[in-house]
Amino acid sequence: MSSSEQQPSTGPPTPAFVIDEAALGTLVTRFQKALAQHWPNSVMSYSVKTNSLPWLLSYMKQRGLWAEVVSDSEYKLARALGFAPERIVYNGPVKSRALLRSALCSGSLTNLDSGREVRWAAELAREKPDLDVRVGLRVNWDLERLCPGESTVGDKASRFGFDFENGNLGEAIGELTEAGVRVAGLHMHRNSRTSSPKVFQASAAVASDIISTLGLDLDWLDIGGGFFGSLNDTELFDQYISSIRATLSGVVDPGQIRLVIEPGGSVIAAPVELHAKVLDVKDIGRQRFVITDTSRVDLDPLFRKSTPFDICAEAAVQQTHPEQVIAGFTCMEDDRLMVLTDYPTLSEGDRIVFRRVGAYTMAYGSSFIEYPPAVYLRRNDGLLSLIRPRGEVEDYLQSNHWRDSLPASSTGSTAIAAS
Ligand SMILES: Cc1ncc(COP(=O)(O)O)c(C=O)c1O
Structure with missing residues (x-):
């Protein structure tokens, strides 16, 4: 097993998209067969x-x-x-x-x-x-x-x-x-x-x-x-x-x-999951907020709220909570992903898997506050391989050419054309 492969049971480090190769293969083959037939x-x-x-x-x-x-x-x-x-x-x-x-x-x-x-x-x-x-x-x-x-x-x-x-x-x-x-x-x-x-x-x-x-x-x-x-x-x-x-x-x-x-x-929608982790749980007044390491910028970049995602939480405690607001990592108040009603009580470290999120999500590639999540392939043999590492500050710096355009000195003596 190479260093970019992982045993499936652990799941990838979060946040990460996972493409299921078998599911993708099924849908592509099904469309090809429909065309071949009709x-x-x-x-x-x-x-x-x-x-x-x-x-x-x-x-x-x-x-x-x-x-x-x-x-x-x-x-x-x-x-x-x-x-x-x-x-x-x-x-x-x-x-x-x-x-x-x-x-x-x-x-x-x-x-x-x-x-x-x-x-x-x-x-x-x-x-x-x-x-x-x-x-x-x-x-x-x-x-x-x-x-x-x-x-x-x-x-x-x-x-x-x-x-x-x-x-x-x-x-x-x-x-x-x-x-x-x-x-x-x-x-x-x-x-x-x-x-x-x-x-x-x-x-x-x-x-x-x-x-x-x-x-x-x-x-x-x-x-x-x-x-x-x-x-x-x-x-x-x-x-x-x-x-x-x-x-x-x-x-x-x-x-x-x-x-x-x-x-x-x-x-491509159905074969892709987004794995996230609960970072924090806090009660404010009567509301419980569950803060995750993903965001609407990854899951619902157009803020349509109609993105059809399912949630599958590995909640450690099998008690339920009447209302949990699942929130993203950004500083935007409206970075709320969903409200779970009478759902297993989530706590720090729980993994949440959002399903059917392969379309019009990662293509927007947001660099807002955090860089884009990693992408893994769940291969037909069940192992995960890394397709794209998580975005890093170095990637961001490499795509910018700002140094040459800085003022000549930092003393404020930038040349200004005489009028
Ligand atoms: C011209 C064109 N073709 C294909 C598509 C793909 O559509 P969908 O992802 O709904 O299959 C779009 C998306 O809006 C489109 O504008």
């Missing part, structure tokens, strides 16, 4: 932003997934980790002109999101008439109208993509086609509040309507991410892909058109 001509492209840990991206690459990126930095990260350009799905509203041109020239599956990207793609096609410039367009569609209660922005509009109903999508297609760009795909991503496959039926129905109305001949239909995933629900991925297929059959030929999916949370 839409074999498909691409599973892992949403890098959801959790961009290099180990994870390399794991996904080994499992045959592509990388779905939404910024130039993510694109460069995927390339640095060995994803070929043609196995990268390049999305997002903030592409640079330079990288967009390079991605289009090197065959990345690219979905445009804004007018300036349409302009840049058209410009490229005019400049290089022999180049086969193909793009997809992100569609802005009204999820809330089709599936009431499902939109994460309620009845407010989503800001991504092109509106079909007000004519913007058609205009973008016109501008691209005229310049010699082939509009080869539609990108339908939306997030929803529930795991209902009806959201994906609605998405496929909108795509189907656009394809028929505009007479599009597409290479890909990118249905996006936004799926839910649970280790216990073995049917869900099948239901998603079979309902997408059923909605589109008769409109497109699944043998000709590639279905692209961009799962993030559905495959």
Whole structure:
């Protein structure tokens, strides 16, 4: 056993994320099987932003997934980790002109999101008439109208993509086609509040309507991410892909058109735990506070409070306490993780394991007050191996170049331009 491995019974030093390799493998395989069964001509492209840990991206690459990126930095990260350009799905509203041109020239599956990207793609096609410039367009569609209660922005509009109903999508297609760009795909991503496959039926129905109305001949239909995933629900991925297929059959030929999916949370949320320790317990008035060595900056960085985490405490004493406020290590009053009612009484040194916390947590990598927790892999043989050590002051100092910009001397004689 190497020094970075630990016996599972001890658990890792806290705070630490633990990725369960078996659980991750189960979810990835389940989605791959659903695609193989219902839409074999498909691409599973892992949403890098959801959790961009290099180990994870390399794991996904080994499992045959592509990388779905939404910024130039993510694109460069995927390339640095060995994803070929043609196995990268390049999305997002903030592409640079330079990288967009390079991605289009090197065959990345690219979905445009804004007018300036349409302009840049058209410009490229005019400049290089022999180049086969193909793009997809992100569609802005009204999820809330089709599936009431499902939109994460309620009845407010989503800001991504092109509106079909007000004519913007058609205009973008016109501008691209005229310049010699082939509009080869539609990108339908939306997030929803529930795991209902009806959201994906609605998405496929909108795509189907656009394809028929505009007479599009597409290479890909990118249905996006936004799926839910649970280790216990073995049917869900099948239901998603079979309902997408059923909605589109008769409109497109699944043998000709590639279905692209961009799962993030559905495959990486459930396999990850965060191990924390109780640092202190104090009673203030009628309230009991349990202070831990983790924080909302690690568990719920967007402060949505809807992060679905479970708690599993190894409480030493099996008595219960009516109300315990679990709090983080930061100095923020609202760094409260949850309130436990009639739960085993926690005391200093107890380990708390938060479950299903792999999505949109560690990717935010907060350096607020403390540096990011370590990450361990619980391997298939049950041993833990260290994937990323806990952040240290040295790491923070290394990423800053402040010395050269300090005033020349500390005596206050900094040069000031004469007026
Ligand atoms: C374009 C796009 N694709 C994929 C995803 C991944 O979504 P999820 O983690 O819900 O699967 C997102 C997340 O919002 C996204 O914006």
